[in-house]
Amino acid sequence: MASLRRTRPRLLTAAALVLGASLALSACSSSGGGTQDSGAAKVSKKASTSQYRGTVLSKNFEKPDLVLDDTSGQPYDLRARTAGKTVLLFFGYTSCPDVCPTTMGDIGVAMSKLTPEQREKLAVVFVSTDPERDTPQVLRTWLDSMGKDFVGMTGDLAKVKAAAKPLGILVEDPVVDAKGAVTSTHGAQVLAFLPGDDKAHLLYMAGTSIDVYRHDLELMANGVAV
Known part of the structure; x- marks a missing residue:
């Protein structure tokens, strides 16, 4: 999947995250067909003085x-x-062959490089876009390979869609083909909500490196402002 690479933090304008529009979509197939980038929304950006390496949002969404x-x-x-x-x-699903395990795995490695005290201040939450197959047990087994403290949430897909939509994250109904392969189209971005106001201040696209996650997670754990 195409990744968004940057050398400086960026400020993402609110126009980039309109309702129902996703910055990047991941069409994942459990048959191993790969991830396709449906194209990022065209946005205007300007430099940010933030210490963070993730994309700084100009509109801060409610948790x-x-x-x-x-x-x-x-x-x-x-x-x-x-x-x-x-x-x-x-937002993702456990039978995704690429972007979901890669993203969660990279966050898990980055978290492992922090101190226990720092990790205690952070929560990584994975919301299933395929709740019919992602039972609590399936979700726990999958998450344990990334991070044993990771939170998994599964349930009513309508609620999942309703939660994702105001964040600009598209979640579509999973599609099962004749061979039983599951494809779920969902936004591939990670949002970081800070405790000061419980709003999203940072965004990480698919392909974000472990080093970027480690750097920013450390700043978050230490209470560094965006």
Whole structure:
């Protein structure tokens, strides 16, 4: 999948994240067909003086008011359970062959380079776009290979879509072909919500390096302002 590379932080204008529009889409097939970039929205950007290497958002989105089942099968209130922490939020599904495991795996490696005290201040949350197949147990097994502290949420797809839409993240119904391969089209970006206001301030596209994640996660854990 094409990645967005930058040498300086960027300020992404609000026009880039209009309702129903996704900056980048991932069409993942469990048959291993690969990920296709449907094209990023055209946006205007300007330099930012932020220390962060991720894309700095000019419009800060509210953390979704979302309650689904966690990997133990119990209700998980995203806002309540992550209060006071920086949250990295990603929408995807476990049978995705490429962008989902790559993104979550890279975040997991970056998290492993932080101290326990720093990791305690962060929450990585994965919301399934294929809840019919991503049961709590399936989701837990998959996430454990990336990070045992990662939070998995699964449940009503209508709720997932409703939570993703205001963030500019498109989530479509999974499609199963005649051979049983699942394709789920979903936004491939990671949003970082900061605890000061529980809003998204940073965005990371597919292909973001482990080093960028490590650098920014350390700043977040240490309370560095965007």
